[in-house]
Amino acid sequence: MKAWLEPLFERQPGWRRIYVDIPGMGQSPAESWMKSSDDLLEVMLDFVETIVPDQSYTLAGMSYGSLLARGLLHHHRDRVNGILLIAPPLNQREGERNLPDIIVLERDEGLLAELSEEPRGSFETLAVWHNRENWEKFEREIWPGREQCDRQFLSGTFRERRYPLSTDIDHPERPFVIPTLILTGKQDAICGYQDSWQTLMGLFPRATFAVLDGTGHLLPMEQPKMFQALALDWLERVDKQ
Template identity: 25%
Template sequence: MADFLARLDATARRIETPCGEGRMAWRLWGDADAPPLVLLHGGSGSWRHWARNIGPLSRDRLVVCPDLPGLGDSAMPPPAETPAPVAAILLAGLADLLPGRSYDLCGFSFGALLAGHLAAQADGRLRSVTLVGAGALGLPRQIAPLKKVRSETGEARLAAHRHNLATLMFADAGRIDAPALEIQEANTMAARFRSRGFASTTSLKDAIARARAPVALLYGERDAIAFPEIERRFAALREVQPEAWTGLVPGAGHWVAYEAAESFNAILTDMLARRFAPA
């Protein structure tokens, strides 16, 4: 693991909550009394998807990052036909971690799908929900052909990771650095829960329609799962959340929070400050 990832992990406060027959791992950074911001990572990922965001965001927020059920250090959830029961595990965990406190929620890719289902179940303590690189809005997902990694070793394995990041996660392959490859390897090794089957459904759209908190939707301008029809996704969201805020990060791909971290952090921070200021 890259030195900065190891240092970031070492500075986290780790808490566990129930998940299926085991435990769910949560990491927290920042002032315990600051307004909480909950970050949900993407499919086949872990808290490391937010590696370039945790430091800047935790200057003013209590940043809360779980490893989603069946991913990273967290146990598998019970079998479920929809993401709703998995979101319920997250909601119960947040009730343990942040008893009685309001919080903002931001989810990336599969984390966006779970954020929508969590928002559908949440009470008034959820102040806002931001969806990043979201699928499951009822539109076809663009096909991104990925290489199998598990049987590869050495340079071939590294090349497969680089190919997959360039194909799905980054708009500019030149921005794929050593930490990104190490994050991809760590995430792949720990991933057990398979989420891709949800991406072409209406699951997020149906769930987020029931959200009472303000909703926002962000994409990297060249997001591989949405380009070139990002405006159709904005329109699909507005069918169920007419007041939703939408935005693009120029020149970035699906993993926008890493590839264009400085722009993403600024946009998210500004949006939360202007639209969802703490009471």
């Protein structure tokens, strides 16, 4: 996230940034009692109360992180002053998602032959441009986290019907009237874009919603110019309110 977000603050200074290492997804260990998304959300709620107690704050999350961000928003409706959702899933199991077909826009067979099996598989799954420029960004910005994550925890927890939050965050009692940016990839075969459009636009009356062509699940990496422009506009909207 730092690779994509930090350039924004060179143009929009004055922000305190807190990057969260979610348990099981980096260097923060997953404890034995963490069995579901509800458990991880409780960790995040405790984290917020420890780091920014009784303060307003702004949220940015990508993929699963955006699901937890929406869980925080549900609990802290009156404290969150803006939210950025990147390639967000809805609060549903993977088999329930409406997804586009898998599309590869460029494929460098020579490059792929150079890669070892594990990073190659991850790269081919998440990216739609299988070329050297994209691989170098992937290797720098994505793979270190993929390599560190606790895969046994992630597969065991979220493949056994424990992925959705028990709170129905897709149907809150009333909309969230805060500056919002929802970014999706037209070729995102992991989280898609149609479900988000149909559900999230009604929940966020002040949302900008973009479906970016030429990118899959890693849209800040594959479409950096569009990401920077739209995210900077969102930050400015949060600052102005």
